[in-house]
Amino acid sequence: MDVFGSFALVLAFVCAVYAFGGGIAAIFTRHPLLIKSTRQAGMATCGLIFLATFSLEYLFFSDNFSNAYVVAHSNRDLSTFYKIAALWSGQEGSLLFWSFLLAVYVLSVLVTYRNKNGELMPYVGVVMAGVQIFFLTLNNFVASPFKALASAGADGLMNYVARADGSGLNPLLQYPEMVIHPPNLYSGYTGFTIPFAFALGALLARYPGEKWIHLTRKWTMIAWMFQSMGILLGAHWAYAVLGWGGYWGWDPVENASFLPWLTGTAFLHSVMMQEKRGMMKVWNVWLVFSTFLLCILGTFLTRSGIVSSVHAFAQSSIGTWFVGFLVLIITVCFGAYLKNRDYLKSENQLDSIVSRESSFLFNNLILLVSCIAILSGTLFPVFSEWITGNRISVGAPFFNKVNIPIGLLLLFLTGVGPLLAWRKTSTESLKRNFGWPLAIGLVAGVIALVFGFREIYSWVCLILCVFVASTVGLEFYRGAKVIRARAGASFLASAVDLTLRNTRRYGGYIVHVGMVFVFIGLAGAAFNRDIQKDMQVGQTMQIGPYTLLLQGFDSKPEKNYTAQRMNVEVLRDKKPLMMLYPEKRHFSTNEQNGTMVAIYSTLKEDLYVVYAGDSPETNLPVLHAYLNPLVKWIWLGGAVVVFGTLVAMLPNRRAVLVLAGAPQPAAQPLAHGLTPSVTLREGHD
Amino acid sequence: MTKKARPVAAITMLVMFAVVPLLITPAGAQQLSDRAKQVGGKFMCMCNCNQVLTGCNHVGCSTSSSMLKELDQSLSRGDSEDAITQMFVQEFGTKVYAEPPKSGFSLVAWVLPSVYLFVGTGLVVFVISRWRKRPAAPAGAAPGISADLLERSRARASRETQD
Numbered sequence: 001m002d003v004f005g006s007f008a009l010v011l012a013f014v015c016a017v018y019a020f021g022g023g024i025a026a027i028f029t030r031h032p033l034l035i036k037s038t039r040q041a042g043m044a045t046c047g048l049i050f051l052a053t054f055s056l057e058y059l060f061f062s063d064n065f066s067n068a069y070v071v072a073h074s075n076r077d078l079s080t081f082y083k084i085a086a087l088w089s090g091q092e093g094s095l096l097f098w099s100f101l102l103a104v105y106v107l108s109v110l111v112t113y114r115n116k117n118g119e120l121m122p123y124v125g126v127v128m129a130g131v132q133i134f135f136l137t138l139n140n141f142v143a144s145p146f147k148a149l150a151s152a153g154a155d156g157l158m159n160y161v162a163r164a165d166g167s168g169l170n171p172l173l174q175y176p177e178m179v180i181h182p183p184n185l186y187s188g189y190t191g192f193t194i195p196f197a198f199a200l201g202a203l204l205a206r207y208p209g210e211k212w213i214h215l216t217r218k219w220t221m222i223a224w225m226f227q228s229m230g231i232l233l234g235a236h237w238a239y240a241v242l243g244w245g246g247y248w249g250w251d252p253v254e255n256a257s258f259l260p261w262l263t264g265t266a267f268l269h270s271v272m273m274q275e276k277r278g279m280m281k282v283w284n285v286w287l288v289f290s291t292f293l294l295c296i297l298g299t300f301l302t303r304s305g306i307v308s309s310v311h312a313f314a315q316s317s318i319g320t321w322f323v324g325f326l327v328l329i330i331t332v333c334f335g336a337y338l339k340n341r342d343y344l345k346s347e348n349q350l351d352s353i354v355s356r357e358s359s360f361l362f363n364n365l366i367l368l369v370s371c372i373a374i375l376s377g378t379l380f381p382v383f384s385e386w387i388t389g390n391r392i393s394v395g396a397p398f399f400n401k402v403n404i405p406i407g408l409l410l411l412f413l414t415g416v417g418p419l420l421a422w423r424k425t426s427t428e429s430l431k432r433n434f435g436w437p438l439a440i441g442l443v444a445g446v447i448a449l450v451f452g453f454r455e456i457y458s459w460v461c462l463i464l465c466v467f468v469a470s471t472v473g474l475e476f477y478r479g480a481k482v483i484r485a486r487a488g489a490s491f492l493a494s495a496v497d498l499t500l501r502n503t504r505r506y507g508g509y510i511v512h513v514g515m516v517f518v519f520i521g522l523a524g525a526a527f528n529r530d531i532q533k534d535m536q537v538g539q540t541m542q543i544g545p546y547t548l549l550l551q552g553f554d555s556k557p558e559k560n561y562t563a564q565r566m567n568v569e570v571l572r573d574k575k576p577l578m579m580l581y582p583e584k585r586h587f588s589t590n591e592q593n594g595t596m597v598a599i600y601s602t603l604k605e606d607l608y609v610v611y612a613g614d615s616p617e618t619n620l621p622v623l624h625a626y627l628n629p630l631v632k633w634i635w636l637g638g639a640v641v642v643f644g645t646l647v648a649m650l651p652n653r654r655a656v657l658v659l660a661g662a663p664q665p666a667a668q669p670l671a672h673g674l675t676p677s678v679t680l681r682e683g684h685d
Numbered sequence: 686m687t688k689k690a691r692p693v694a695a696i697t698m699l700v701m702f703a704v705v706p707l708l709i710t711p712a713g714a715q716q717l718s719d720r721a722k723q724v725g726g727k728f729m730c731m732c733n734c735n736q737v738l739t740g741c742n743h744v745g746c747s748t749s750s751s752m753l754k755e756l757d758q759s760l761s762r763g764d765s766e767d768a769i770t771q772m773f774v775q776e777f778g779t780k781v782y783a784e785p786p787k788s789g790f791s792l793v794a795w796v797l798p799s800v801y802l803f804v805g806t807g808l809v810v811f812v813i814s815r816w817r818k819r820p821a822a823p824a825g826a827a828p829g830i831s832a833d834l835l836e837r838s839r840a841r842a843s844r845e846t847q848d
Contacts, residue, residue, distance in 0.1 A: 012687050164727035180722045223748040251735050279816070350816035358813060365805045380785065380794045388790050395737055398784035402798045616750070 002067055005055035006146040009096075011047035013136040015041045016129050023126035035122055042110050045132055046103035053100040055144050056093065060086050069093055069145040073600060075168040075589045077560040084685040085179040086169050091303060091318070092145035094182070094555040099301075101183070106132065108590060109194055109219075117215070131193050134325050142318055169585045170592035171561070177237040185230025185257055189295040191223025195267075196292035199285050203336045206343050211461040213271055213284065218649055220271075220288075221259045224646040226266045231257050232638035243595040243610040245530055245626040247634065250399035252307040255378045256298030259371050266367040269417075273360050280335075283342040283364070289333045294371075296326055308380055319354060352424035359417035364412060370406045374399065382544035404457050408464060411519055414512050415468035418475065437474060441467030452524075456524040461557050462523055465516045472509045472516075479506075500653040507648025514644055517637025524605075524630025532612065534620035544627040546607050551579075554623070561587045563596070566611045570600060582611040582623075603636075605629040643675030721756055724766055728752070728773055729783050736782045 002465040002573040022038035025031075059067045060074050060083040073086045073093065087262065088094040108127045113121050153159045172178075195216040234257065236646075239247035249256060268523040269288040274282040301307055304319020349359055375395045385391040396575050445459060454590045471677035480494040499506035533541045535550045542548075549569040556563040580598035587594065600607040608626040615622050722739050730741035732748035739751035739757070752773075759769045773781045785791035 002829055244736060246740060249736050249740070346816075353817075358815075361809050361813065365809050367796065369801045369805050372801050375803060376797050377794060381780070384779075384785075384790060384794075391793050392785050392794075393780045393782050394785055394794060395729050395735070395783035396740070397726065397737065398794065401784070406798075406802075 001061070002064075002146045002148050005059075006140075006144065008052040008055065009136065009140050009144070009146070012052065012099075013133070013140050015045040016132045016136055019045060019125055019129035019352060020133055023122050026122045027126065028667075033087045035118070037344065038129075039110055039114065039126060040131055043107060045129070046107040046110075048198045049096075049099050049132075049136075051148075052139075053087070053096055055177075056096060057084065057087055063166075065166050066149050066160055067145075067151050067166065068147045069484060071149060071166045072150075072276045073166070073169055075166040075560070077589070078166075078169055078174075079560065081176075082169055082174050084391050084410075085173060085182075088182045088186070089169055089173050092139075092143040092147075094186075095135060097144050097182075098186055098190060099132065101186050102132060102135060102193060105191055105194050106218075109197075117381050120198075120201055120205055120207065120211075120215075120533050121203045123364045127197035127200050128193065131197070134321075138321060140319065142321060142654050148458075162324065164570045165504055165589070168560070168587060168589035168595050171585060171590075171592045172241060174560070174587075174594070175237060175238070175241050177233050181230060181233035181237050183230075184233055187228050188223050188225075188227025188257075188258070189299070191219065191226055191289050192264065192288075192295050194219040194509060195288045198639050199288040200333065200336060203285060203289065203340050203344075206340050212647060213274055216288075217271065220264065221649050224261070225642055227257070227261045227264060228641055228645070229638065230636065231261060233553065239608075239631070240599065242593070243530065243597050243612070245608055245610075245624075245628060246525075247631070250374075250396045252378050253298075254521075255374050255399075256294075256301045257417050258374055259298060260291045260294040260368060262371040262374075263294060265654070266371075267291060269367075275355060275527075277357060279346045279350075280360075281346060281471055282341065285337065285344060287364075287401055289329075291335075291564050292327060293326065294375075296329065301378070307378060309509055346490060353429070354420065354425045356417065356420045356422045356425075359413060360418050363410070363413045363417055365614065366406060366410045370410070373402050373406070376403065377402065386446040387450055407519070407522075408460055409554050411461065411464040411468060414515060415464065415471045418512070430526060433474070437467050437470035440470045447510045456631065458523040460461060460524040461519055465520050465523070468512060472513055475509060476506070485624050497653075500650070503650040503652055505550060507644050507646075507650070510644030510647055511641050512644075514547075514637045514640030514642075517640055518632045519637075521630045521632070521634030521637060524628065526632070527629045528626060530623060530626040532624040534615045534618045535623045536620060541623065541625065543607070543625045544605070545572055546577070546625075546627070547574070548580075548609065549622065549627055550621075550623065556583075561585045561594070564611070564621065566609075568598070568609055570607065580607075580609050582609045584613065586610045603630075603633050604619065606631045631670070719727065720760055721753065724760065724769060725753060725756055725771070727766075728756075728785050729782050731777050 001194055015505055019038050019041040024040050026034040028567045031404075056069070058064075059070050061072070061080070063070075063076050065071050069090060069092050070086075075087045078086065086093070088097040109124065109128065113124075117124075149161050151159060151161050173667065198212040198219075230282060231254075234254065235247040239245075240247065257534040267284060270280050270287060274284050278368055296554055300319055300322035304322065306319060358377055377399055380394045381391050415437065416434075421429060441463045445463040448459055453462070454489060476495050476498065480491055480496040483489070483497050484491055484494040487497070488498065499510075529543060531541060531543050533539075535541065537550055537552050540547050540549045547570070549571060550567050551567040554565050554567060556565055563585045565581045568580045568582065570580055580600060582598040583596035585594040585596060586592075595610060598609045601610075605627070606628045610624040610626075612622040612624040614620065695708075725739040726737050730736055730738045730746065730749045731752065732741060732746050734741050734746070734749075738749055738752055755772070756769065759772060782791075783819045785794040787795055
């Protein structure tokens, strides 16, 4: 299988080179056979990458310990579930996995558009093949996962050898979410290749700028959704496994995953400016370019060892390849832009500062400022070392101080933006749309103050969350009311109908509600509490309203590790509530230890209990308990964001309803009683 | 929304969202973190976990334990925060800072985000003012290429592409 996998990868590389070179020739010659053959070469590349990936998985499943990568990342007792995850647990396998996911996207594009967009697709195919060539170069010549174990024999020749067992998978990765978090995150990273390929292809083909936007909207949303899920699953993994009570530590690799998400989010908003008004064409092209570049930069940060991170792979020369690739992409993007920028000129003027257009500009500004601030903070230790000779760390306190105000500004715009009309918003419309949400937000703020809510950022965040949720709620209410009046259906049915008539708009609102939930969860972090105590059996400790009683210990031998568990009874108001079993795990294969946190989670708070080892002074086991308010809202918000994105990707159900009086002169303020929200035109807003 | 319906909707929303602050409002006085926790939050743990000292994610981490012990001892001696900072910097170097100090070259890290925001805001304001002054150009008018060519390109793109 080693040989088979290697051979498949070499063939995939050859096919990708043909798809790239043949594609360029096809662009110039327009020869139908050449176009067809390069497309088929692209498909063959994907098929061969699939074969290589499956053969590596087969090596894991068959416990083939003659393969160096399998030896380093698996062992016989590792469960089948985690043998899947072992594929991406190391440098070589994760790069192959990257190629695999990219191949899934590329094949989907090639199949979807096999009989469409004949003039554009060769350009897109060339760009996609170019990216595939880079990763296949790494898979074949720099970090091959198909290296066999060998040792020099007495005759001086290399002999293949096989180990009896492998070193096992890193304990931190032996958690269900590690089987789904990296595929999601990688699907996000690789998915942004598709909008990049279309953007660059369209620019090279001198398409004026609207078409590639339509073609790639869903691809961008898919990539964005996976990136969002990947980030949140990673945060949940950090929360549930690492045992430090938090979910986001501003680690460089976490930051690297967040950067393309920010630019991708900016793009998903600013793209509407181009669709509706023919504006921001250059900006959108560069946002897509930047998003892809940040994906590659993130991979570079993870794999080069340039920044220290718990996630980072060992320092290796592979970083040089990524730098080269980054330089190449930037050069190509600049070249294409300088040559064809005249096709990207905006066509419209801005009528008013108080308009949807302005809100999108500020939304993009905030997202980009956050992105650049995080990037410069992440790289600051490197720069400080270059310039002063001293490496100055930039940790979570810095990122929190910088990003919390930015995040609050963004939250404010999340509420304001959708209620502003395109072109110009009248004062009357402003009052009508913002009066109640503002009042509700402020009342919630007063109530919070009365109840002793004193942390300023959390307080502002709460007001804004209520404000944004109110604006979205009013939007649904107004739209559903119109439909209800016409169709006589129930309010809920009318709201569903409203959503399905303009999935993009109302799906977007659902995403905003999900983000509100996430912000509510983040606001709770200001009130986290924790307590740590050396515990004897029968002792109790108190945190918030909970009493934790250590009832005893037990040991739970598992196939791949031994778990020592604390049996902790949780009491509330002196009444038994539940049992929690925080674990300390020992993996004998690689002599590593791990933890398994026990969490009692409610919408109000998480009781988070860690078996934090044994105290060196007293030799007693240490129980570390945290009381983290509102954390569950973050995961709930993530689910709502995904749901909203899926809704936004659905086609509109039926022809749109345009209310009486809707065809207004575009530049004029909207008539009284007719807000933009109830004008159910074919929705691109 | 009718005038009659407005108060109903408002009250419903108010009740819904008023619950949120109640959820997070601590039942009693908020537990204050001790001084060690507060000061410890200003340093990184040196075990390579890349977390602040008080948030090291290595269970049973000996590095964070010994650093916290040093910190405790210093605080019980009555050392000032500056003295503790000096002690850790001497021991581990500048990489022990959880956030860059607001002096010297490190100040750049703090200034940059504000610079981005101000420059970005300036750019947005500039763009908006330019867009407002720009006459409504007929579709296709773009400098560098003729309107006819741009229109043909657009027609070609439209012809050649389908979702």
